[in-house]
Amino acid sequence: MLAQHAGAARWSYNYALGRKVAAHEAFTTARDALLDGIPEPTPEQVAAAAAAARGQVGRMPSSIDNLKAWRAERGDDRAAVEGVSPWWHTVSSYAISSGMRDADAAFHAWFDFRAGRRAGRAVGYPRFKRKGRSRDSFTLYHDVKRPTIRVVDARHVLLPRIGTVRLHSNLRRLIRLQGRDELQVRSVTVSRQGGRWYASILIAHPAPAVKPTRRQTAAGTIGVDLGVKTAATLSDGTVVPNPRWGSAAHERLTKAQRAYARTRRGSANRVRAARRVAKVQAQMAEQRTSWIHQVTTRLATGWATIAIEDLNVAGMTRTARGTLEQPGRRVRQKAGLNRAILDVGFGEFRRQLTYKSSWYGAELVVVDRWLPSSRTCSACGWHNPDLTLADRTYRCGQCGLAIDRDLNAAINIAAAAAQTTDPSREGRPTLARTKPARTPRDGSEPDTRDERDPEASYRVPDEPGPATAGPGEDAGRPPPNRWRPPQPSDRLASHTPEPALAS
Numbered sequence: 213m214l215a216q217h218a219g220a221a222r223w224s225y226n227y228a229l230g231r232k233v234a235a236h237e238a239f240t241t242a243r244d245a246l247l248d249g250i251p252e253p254t255p256e257q258v259a260a261a262a263a264a265a266r267g268q269v270g271r272m273p274s275s276i277d278n279l280k281a282w283r284a285e286r287g288d289d290r291a292a293v294e295g296v297s298p299w300w301h302t303v304s305s306y307a308i309s310s311g312m313r314d315a316d317a318a319f320h321a322w323f324d325f326r327a328g329r330r331a332g333r334a335v336g337y338p339r340f341k342r343k344g345r346s347r348d349s350f351t352l353y354h355d356v357k358r359p360t361i362r363v364v365d366a367r368h369v370l371l372p373r374i375g376t377v378r379l380h381s382n383l384r385r386l387i388r389l390q391g392r393d394e395l396q397v398r399s400v401t402v403s404r405q406g407g408r409w410y411a412s413i414l415i416a417h418p419a420p421a422v423k424p425t426r427r428q429t430a431a432g433t434i435g436v437d438l439g440v441k442t443a444a445t446l447s448d449g450t451v452v453p454n455p456r457w458g459s460a461a462h463e464r465l466t467k468a469q470r471a472y473a474r475t476r477r478g479s480a481n482r483v484r485a486a487r488r489v490a491k492v493q494a495q496m497a498e499q500r501t502s503w504i505h506q507v508t509t510r511l512a513t514g515w516a517t518i519a520i521e522d523l524n525v526a527g528m529t530r531t532a533r534g535t536l537e538q539p540g541r542r543v544r545q546k547a548g549l550n551r552a553i554l555d556v557g558f559g560e561f562r563r564q565l566t567y568k569s570s571w572y573g574a575e576l577v578v579v580d581r582w583l584p585s586s587r588t589c590s591a592c593g594w595h596n597p598d599l600t601l602a603d604r605t606y607r608c609g610q611c612g613l614a615i616d617r618d619l620n621a622a623i624n625i626a627a628a629a630a631q632t633t634d635p636s637r638e639g640r641p642t643l644a645r646t647k648p649a650r651t652p653r654d655g656s657e658p659d660t661r662d663e664r665d666p667e668a669s670y671r672v673p674d675e676p677g678p679a680t681a682g683p684g685e686d687a688g689r690p691p692p693n694r695w696r697p698p699q700p701s702d703r704l705a706s707h708t709p710e711p712a713l714a715s
């Protein structure tokens with residue numbers, strides 16, 4: 213039933229996209245015909261031609277237009293009426309409309325990207341979906357008048373037309389909200405990944421006012437420095453090592469992909485090999501998210517304030533290859549760095565920390581991206597202009613502090629967060645937050661945090677707190693705590709509601 217609905221959604225996506233592409237091609241043909249006699253048209257002339265062409269061919273059909281057109285020609289095999297999709301009554305009508313909405317979204321994303329209204333990675337011209345090639349998914353929307361989606365119990369969800377579906381994960385958290393009459397299901401998106409089906413339930417509910425626990429308040433503020441060598445360093449000295457599952461799984465993935473490449477097109481072996489590749493990819497994604505879940509839950513439940521840096525993930529993972537005229541430098545090294553960053557999943561880390569902080573009453577402070585956290589001494593505020601990525605130890609030229617580079621950054625991040633959240637600190641020296649005057653020549657960003665105005669000054673709060681280390685204290689500093697995964701005996705970790713809804 214799920215595959216059938218996903219197939220119907222794919223069909224309706226292609227149907228809607230076909231109509232949209234035809235309209236768009238008619239528009240470009242009409243516009244180019246109007247511009248034909250002009251050798252070098254000015255932007256005004258192009259705009260005028262576009263407006264005239266729009267008048268000729270009409271606007272791009274929206275999902276509502278497409279739905280209307282489809283209703284007129286869908287047919288019905290129950291009454292032996294021929295049409296484009298006489299089988300439509302066998303699936304939920306939401307599967308059809310969700311495909312059409314997705315076609316709208318695909319075109320919007322492309323338009324917005326071309327107009328520079330969309331950040332992030334490049335969006336190509338919408339493409340048609342192919343069975344077995346594109347990701348299977350469909351969305352069922354909640355019917356206000358006739359509620360059709362329901363969380364039956366912790367293990368089952370009721371979907372229109374499909375019926376009750378048994379789940380692998382647990383919906384305890386949703387049940388609790390349903391019991392308090394606070395739950396409103398908006399939609400369910402069902403998707404297939406690596407041979408498994410996932411249901412993402414979108415709900416609306418009033419945000420509960422959660423206060424941090426006494427233990428969290430006592431713990432105060434923690435600064436988190438996310439890195440590549442070690443995944444995260446906390447300002448209390450805890451080191452969260454990089455899981456590095458990525459590299460082991462990467463080998464398995466390469467093996468599976470090679471096996472796939474050796475198979476013949478259209479053979480049964482090829483289908484099997486493709487399934488194997490998808491499975492390894494899905495496993496990698498699952499391992500990554502479950503690790504991030506462990507770390508972010510621990511942070512959100514352990515402290516009242518969590519400070520992280522606003523890392524430019526898209527910029528950090530951008531390819532270093534450069535252009536033909538300006539080839540990038542250190543392309544191979546950068547490619548390795550990119551993979552490590554993606555393995556750790558910075559973006560996902562921040563996303564989880566954001567919603568979990570609100571669950572547990574913690575406050576997430578995102579410190580400015582241009583804070584010179586790596587170059588500034590966490591004890592006296594001196595800044596080292598010569599620090600490079602290779603220097604693993606920070607040595608202060610003013611007070612003599614020698615401290616792990618990442619720990620120094622984490623302490624600075626915590627201090628910056630304390631300054632932005634504590635109103636009593638007003639009037640104290642503030643952080644210099646200067647944007648860099650130039651961008652690196654080769655287009656790569658070796659360490660975004662350290663690209664800044666060399667004249668910028670930075671001071672940490674002047675009273676010595678637990679987050680600041682005195683001169684020369686590094687020698688007597690205990691070795692950093694090793695990270696341990698949450699234990700069953702861990703009171704805070706034991707009631708962790710592992711998000712059943714994560715897709």
Ligand SMILES: [Zn+2]
Pocket residue numbers: 589590591592593594608609610611612613
């Ligand atoms: Zn110093």
